[in-house]
Amino acid sequence: MKNIMIENREGAEKVLLVIVKFKKDKVRWSIDEDVNEMKELIVACGGEVVDQLTCSVDKPTASHLISETRVKDIAELCHAQAVDTVIFSHDLKGSQQRNLENVIKTKIIDRTQLILDIFAKHASSKEGKMQVELAQLEYLLPRLVGKGIELSRLGGGIGTLGPGETKLEVDRRRISQRIVKLKRNLSEVANQRALKRKHRKDKGVPAFSLVGYTNAGKSTLLNTLTQAGQVTRNGLFTTLDSLSRQLVLPNNQKIILSDTVGFMHDLPHHLIEAFHATLEEVQEADVLLHVMDVSHPYFRHLKESVEDVLKELESLDKVTILVLNKIDKLEDREWLKGFEKNFDNAVCISAKTGENIPELLDKISEMLSSLIVEINVDVPISRMDLVNLAHEEGEVYSIKYYAETINIRAAVPKNVAGRFYK
Ligand SMILES: Nc1nc2c(ncn2[C@@H]2O[C@H](COP(=O)(O)OP(=O)(O)OP(=O)(O)O)[C@@H](O)[C@H]2O)c(=O)[nH]1
Ligand SMILES: [Mg+2]
Known part of the structure; x- marks a missing residue:
C-alpha cells in the first residue's frame, strides 16, 4: 500500500507539534517526555518540529477533541510559521481529524498515523510489509465511514446513491477483502513459524527472546552475542521482523536467541494485533531478556511501558533477565548498583563495547539450569x-x-x- 502518511519532500516537512494532556488523567509521562518522544518519532518520519503547543483538555470535545479557542490558536500558528503538517500526540477520531483540517486548512496527523508511517518506512521483509499494511488498512477503514457521509451529500437528497458513495463502497469492500487476504497470508506465516518452533522444541533447544523499548540496543546485543549482522541504528523502530540465531554458551549449552520489534508506550492496539505473527516469538519464549537503555533519562518509565505491552501479550510472568544496557554511556555508575539490587536477575552490560558480556552469559546459563528439573518417577x-x-x-x-x-x-x-x- 502506498505510504499514506508524511511524504518526504525535498527538505524536511515543517511540523507543528500539539501535545494533548487530559487534566484528570493520572499519567506517568511528563509533558517533556511526551515532547521528546514525539519529536523523535517526527524526525524518524522526515519532519522537523518548528513549533509546539500544549493543550490541556478538561473534557474532550466530540468535534475537535480540543477547545475551539485552541483550534484557532493552532490555525494562527500554522499561518504564521507556514506549517505543512500538524501532529497531535493523542489519537483523533476520523471526524475530529476532518473537522480540524477544515478549520486549520493544514494536514492533520495523529500519533498512531505517525507510528504507522515509520513502520511503513522500515518494513523490508514480505512479512513485515504485510503486517504494516494490515495495520494501516485497519486504521483507515473506520475513517472511510465518515468520509461516506461527506461524499453522500454530494450525491444528492435522500435515497439517491451519489457517485462518491458508490466509489466509497467499492473502496471499503476492496479494503475489507484485502484485510481478509492479509490476515489469511499472515496466519500461514504464523503456522510456518509455529512449525519451526516445534522443530526447535523437539530438539530440546530453549528459546530466549530479546524484548525492550525501541532503541534500547536489542539488535546490537544479538549481534554481539551471535554475529547476526542485524541492522542497528540510533532511531525508533529499526527492527520490525523477528530474527532468531543459535547461541552456544561457554558450557556448550545451546539456546535460540530471537530479536524482535521494539515496544513503545501506548503502542496502538491494532499494531500489536497486526504484528501477532512476529510477537508470537515473545509469547512462546522460555526466557525473556528485557534490554533497557539505562542512559535514557526516563528509563524507569520505559521499563513500565514495556511491561504494559508484555502484559497485553500475556508474557509478563515469564522468567526474565533484566539487561541494563549502555553502561558505557554513564559517567556515574554508583546509583545503578542500587537499582540492580532491586531485581533478582539483573546484569549491567554494554552491548556495544562488550563489557560484562561474560556475566550475562553466566546469567543465561544459570536461568537455563533453573528451567530444567530431573525427574525419577514411577507412574501407573x-x-x-x-x-x-x-x-x-x-x-x-x-x-x-x-x-x-x-x-x-x-x-x-x-x-x-x-x-x-x-
Ligand atoms: N553507547 C552505546 N550505544 C549502544 C549500546 N547498545 C546499543 N547502542 C546503540 O543504540 C542504538 C540502538 O541500537 P539497536 O540495537 O538498533 O536498538 P534496538 O533495541 O534493536 O532498537 P529497535 O530495533 O528500534 O527496537 C544504536 O545506535 C546502537 O549503536 C551500548 O551498549 N552502548
Ligand atoms: Mg532492533
Whole structure:
C-alpha cells in the first residue's frame, strides 16, 4: 500500500507539534517526555518540529477533541510559521481529524498515523510489509465511514446513491477483502513459524527472546552475542521482523536467541494485533531478556511501558533477565548498583563495547539450569501419555516397564514436572 502518511519532500516537512494532556488523567509521562518522544518519532518520519503547543483538555470535545479557542490558536500558528503538517500526540477520531483540517486548512496527523508511517518506512521483509499494511488498512477503514457521509451529500437528497458513495463502497469492500487476504497470508506465516518452533522444541533447544523499548540496543546485543549482522541504528523502530540465531554458551549449552520489534508506550492496539505473527516469538519464549537503555533519562518509565505491552501479550510472568544496557554511556555508575539490587536477575552490560558480556552469559546459563528439573518417577502402567510427555518436552534418560508401573527418568522443563507427580 502506498505510504499514506508524511511524504518526504525535498527538505524536511515543517511540523507543528500539539501535545494533548487530559487534566484528570493520572499519567506517568511528563509533558517533556511526551515532547521528546514525539519529536523523535517526527524526525524518524522526515519532519522537523518548528513549533509546539500544549493543550490541556478538561473534557474532550466530540468535534475537535480540543477547545475551539485552541483550534484557532493552532490555525494562527500554522499561518504564521507556514506549517505543512500538524501532529497531535493523542489519537483523533476520523471526524475530529476532518473537522480540524477544515478549520486549520493544514494536514492533520495523529500519533498512531505517525507510528504507522515509520513502520511503513522500515518494513523490508514480505512479512513485515504485510503486517504494516494490515495495520494501516485497519486504521483507515473506520475513517472511510465518515468520509461516506461527506461524499453522500454530494450525491444528492435522500435515497439517491451519489457517485462518491458508490466509489466509497467499492473502496471499503476492496479494503475489507484485502484485510481478509492479509490476515489469511499472515496466519500461514504464523503456522510456518509455529512449525519451526516445534522443530526447535523437539530438539530440546530453549528459546530466549530479546524484548525492550525501541532503541534500547536489542539488535546490537544479538549481534554481539551471535554475529547476526542485524541492522542497528540510533532511531525508533529499526527492527520490525523477528530474527532468531543459535547461541552456544561457554558450557556448550545451546539456546535460540530471537530479536524482535521494539515496544513503545501506548503502542496502538491494532499494531500489536497486526504484528501477532512476529510477537508470537515473545509469547512462546522460555526466557525473556528485557534490554533497557539505562542512559535514557526516563528509563524507569520505559521499563513500565514495556511491561504494559508484555502484559497485553500475556508474557509478563515469564522468567526474565533484566539487561541494563549502555553502561558505557554513564559517567556515574554508583546509583545503578542500587537499582540492580532491586531485581533478582539483573546484569549491567554494554552491548556495544562488550563489557560484562561474560556475566550475562553466566546469567543465561544459570536461568537455563533453573528451567530444567530431573525427574525419577514411577507412574501407573496406563499412563503412556506421561511417557510421551517426557519425550515431547524433555530429555529422556531411561524408560523401564514393570508389571504395574513405568519408571521414567528424564530432565524436563520445570513447568511440566508437576504433571508426573499427580
Ligand atoms: N553507547 C552505546 N550505544 C549502544 C549500546 N547498545 C546499543 N547502542 C546503540 O543504540 C542504538 C540502538 O541500537 P539497536 O540495537 O538498533 O536498538 P534496538 O533495541 O534493536 O532498537 P529497535 O530495533 O528500534 O527496537 C544504536 O545506535 C546502537 O549503536 C551500548 O551498549 N552502548
Ligand atoms: Mg532492533
